[in-house]
Amino acid sequence: MNTEQYRRLRILHVEDNIGDVRLIAEALRETGRDHEIAVAFDGVEALDYLHRRGHYADAWRPELILLDLNLPKKGGIEVLAEINADKELRQIPVVVLTSSSAPQDINRAYALNANRYITKPADLSELFSVVGELEKYWANGAKLTPRLGV
Amino acid sequence: MHWFKDISIKRKLTVIVMATSAAALLMAGAATIIYERVTFPRNLAQHLASLADVVGNNSAAAILFNDETAAAEHLQALQATPNITMAQVYRKDGSVLAIYVRVGEPMTTLFPAETGVSQETIAAEHVDIFRPIFVGAERVGGIGLRSDLTEVKVRLGAYAQTWLAVLFVSLLGALGVAAVLQRVVSLPILNLAGIARSISNEHDYSQRAVKETGDEIGALVDDFNEMLSQIEARDGALTQAQGELEKRIRDLQREIADRQRAEQGLAEKTVELQRSNAELEQFAYVASHDLQEPLRMITGYTQLLAKRYHDKLDETAAEFIGYAVDGAKRMQGLINDLLAYSRVGTRGNPFAWAQCDKILSDTIVSMKVAIEESGATVTCDPLPTVLCDEGQLGQLFQNLLGNGIKYHDSGAPRIHINSRRQGAHWLFSVKDNGIGIERQYHERIFTIFQRLHNKEQYAGSGIGLAICKKIVERHGGKIWVESELGKGSTFYFTLPATAGS
Numbered sequence: 001m002n003t004e005q006y007r008r009l010r011i012l013h014v015e016d017n018i019g020d021v022r023l024i025a026e027a028l029r030e031t032g033r034d035h036e037i038a039v040a041f042d043g044v045e046a047l048d049y050l051h052r053r054g055h056y057a058d059a060w061r062p063e064l065i066l067l068d069l070n071l072p073k074k075g076g077i078e079v080l081a082e083i084n085a086d087k088e089l090r091q092i093p094v095v096v097l098t099s100s101s102a103p104q105d106i107n108r109a110y111a112l113n114a115n116r117y118i119t120k121p122a123d124l125s126e127l128f129s130v131v132g133e134l135e136k137y138w139a140n141g142a143k144l145t146p147r148l149g150v
Numbered sequence: 151m152h153w154f155k156d157i158s159i160k161r162k163l164t165v166i167v168m169a170t171s172a173a174a175l176l177m178a179g180a181a182t183i184i185y186e187r188v189t190f191p192r193n194l195a196q197h198l199a200s201l202a203d204v205v206g207n208n209s210a211a212a213i214l215f216n217d218e219t220a221a222a223e224h225l226q227a228l229q230a231t232p233n234i235t236m237a238q239v240y241r242k243d244g245s246v247l248a249i250y251v252r253v254g255e256p257m258t259t260l261f262p263a264e265t266g267v268s269q270e271t272i273a274a275e276h277v278d279i280f281r282p283i284f285v286g287a288e289r290v291g292g293i294g295l296r297s298d299l300t301e302v303k304v305r306l307g308a309y310a311q312t313w314l315a316v317l318f319v320s321l322l323g324a325l326g327v328a329a330v331l332q333r334v335v336s337l338p339i340l341n342l343a344g345i346a347r348s349i350s351n352e353h354d355y356s357q358r359a360v361k362e363t364g365d366e367i368g369a370l371v372d373d374f375n376e377m378l379s380q381i382e383a384r385d386g387a388l389t390q391a392q393g394e395l396e397k398r399i400r401d402l403q404r405e406i407a408d409r410q411r412a413e414q415g416l417a418e419k420t421v422e423l424q425r426s427n428a429e430l431e432q433f434a435y436v437a438s439h440d441l442q443e444p445l446r447m448i449t450g451y452t453q454l455l456a457k458r459y460h461d462k463l464d465e466t467a468a469e470f471i472g473y474a475v476d477g478a479k480r481m482q483g484l485i486n487d488l489l490a491y492s493r494v495g496t497r498g499n500p501f502a503w504a505q506c507d508k509i510l511s512d513t514i515v516s517m518k519v520a521i522e523e524s525g526a527t528v529t530c531d532p533l534p535t536v537l538c539d540e541g542q543l544g545q546l547f548q549n550l551l552g553n554g555i556k557y558h559d560s561g562a563p564r565i566h567i568n569s570r571r572q573g574a575h576w577l578f579s580v581k582d583n584g585i586g587i588e589r590q591y592h593e594r595i596f597t598i599f600q601r602l603h604n605k606e607q608y609a610g611s612g613i614g615l616a617i618c619k620k621i622v623e624r625h626g627g628k629i630w631v632e633s634e635l636g637k638g639s640t641f642y643f644t645l646p647a648t649a650g651s
Binding site: 017019020023026099100102103120122123124125127 | 443
């Protein structure tokens with residue numbers, strides 16, 4: 001695949017665990033390409049960012065949202081539901097990246113038109129390969145598709 | 151007559167006696183008066199006839215000599231008999247020779263034309279008598295008399311007065327007699343009525359009426375007393391039965407209350423137990439879930455350390471990092487097992503009827519790789535339809551089949567699954583030709599994290615059979631093993647055959 005087809009991917013990472021934020025950042029760095037990453041540490045902050053509220057008035061629009069489910073203030077499923085209800089935000093692809101592998105979480109996430117559901121792998125190399133695949137998929141402009149649903 | 155029905159027996163009897171007496175007296179009086187009224191005019195007529203004969207004989211000479219004055223004198227003698235209103239002496243040809251008329255009476259001809267025979271006319275107001283007058287055998291003339299009925303009226307009036315007096319006195323006497331005699335009838339009846347009222351008021355069926363006479367009332371008293379005896383006996387039996395019934399009801403109520411208390415206690419304990427069990431499972435689930443996050447950090451960053459700094463670390467440091475990563479991963483495995491174990495209770499689905507044949511064949515398909523790699527042969531007899539959590543039953547088969555394949559040393563594994571009805575349950579068996587289990591471990595293998603072999607021999611964390619036990623118990627069944635070392639194992643488990651159990 002031609003590298004010129006890739007672009008700087010703008011990612012919003014919604015994650016309350018700073019260790020995970022850094023691990024994902026490291027995984028993205030491992031791809032060898034630059035990315036712009038914004039981090040929201042809870043659900044309310046994530047929605048403020050997406051709606052450009054308060055000091056996020058000048059925030060750029062992300063091209064990919066990495067969303068944890070177990071978040072303070074407002075859970076990931078609620079955030080996903082609000083994104084899904086907004087016809088602008090609905091266009092942004094959402095990948096659920098969480099430690100939960102409970103079937104009801106998976107089902108609810110897909111019911112709210114999440115593009116992918118990934119359970120965080122414990123093994124570092126696995127994590128790096130999963131994030132690498134994600135980055136490759138969504139950063140490839142030719143393959144960028146709008147989210148599912150209406 | 152309505153008033154008569156409602157008056158007391160005493161009065162009824164008095165009225166009856168009085169009415170009967172009055173009726174008898176009335177009949178007697180009426181009979182006397184009618185008799186007098188009928189017989190008196192006849193007697194009067196006879197009397198008049200003899201009077202006429204006497205006066206006629208005295209007047210015979212006057213007729214023969216056509217002496218009107220003498221005849222009138224003879225008739226004048228009738229003044230002594232005041233009820234004679236008129237008298238006439240006739241010649242032989244029937245013409246009137248002399249007439250006597252009581253003062254104030256109108257004069258009429260009594261008997262017209264001549265007659266040779268005696269005549270008598272009884273009218274409503276008077277009696278007329280005609281007698282021929284004979285001298286020897288020759289009729290010379292006749293005499294006629296008329297008498298009024300004043301005497302009859304006077305006599306009837308006297309009769310009526312006397313009779314009324316007799317009636318009054320008789321009725322008074324009858325009243326006295328009735329007042330005494332009615333007691334003979336009314337007293338026993340009143341006595342009986344008094345007893346009946348007293349019983350109905352006091353509900354004391356031991357009272358008895360006293361029999362005083364041998365007549366129908368006496369028989370009534372006997373029957374009444376007999377009836378009372380029956381009622382008393384029945385009342386006694388009823389009271390006794392009621393007492394027994396009340397006692398039984400009290401006993402039952404006490405028993406119900408006891409049982410309710412016991413049930414309530416049991417229900418409270420059950421709820422408490424369910425709550426603590428649910429809390430424990432929730433705790434296990436949440437704890438294992440939350441424990442994974444820091445573990446992932448340890449694994450991730452230790453591995454990142456090894457990856458980024460492997461040039462700068464010596465062999466020992468790499469070895470230490472290896473142990474750290476290995477420990478963290480093992481802990482991760484244990485947590486995953488705990489999670490799976492707690493999910494049997496917290497994440498189970500509602501029971502539904504499912505065919506075990508289908509569940510087993512699906513499980514075999516999902517284990518295709520493991521079966522083919524080990525060269526195992528899995529056979530089964532027809533299996534029943536049971537009420538179950540289909541997913542968990544599949545997991546049960548998978549764990550048992552997996553064990554059968556895994557714990558094997560030489561030759562190809564052979565596993566056979568069978569089921570048979572045993573009372574209210576289905577008894578399933580999963581028989582393998584594996585390494586077998588020593589008798590002393592038959593119970594222990596179902597405990598969580600209990601392993602009989604080290605990891606180098608057989609991989610696994612010791613969670614499989616614990617999960618099997620939990621699944622079977624959630625379905626209301628039991629699981630156990632029959633095995634000997636080196637002779638294979640047969641795992642048995644039961645599932646309820648009916649929806650109710």
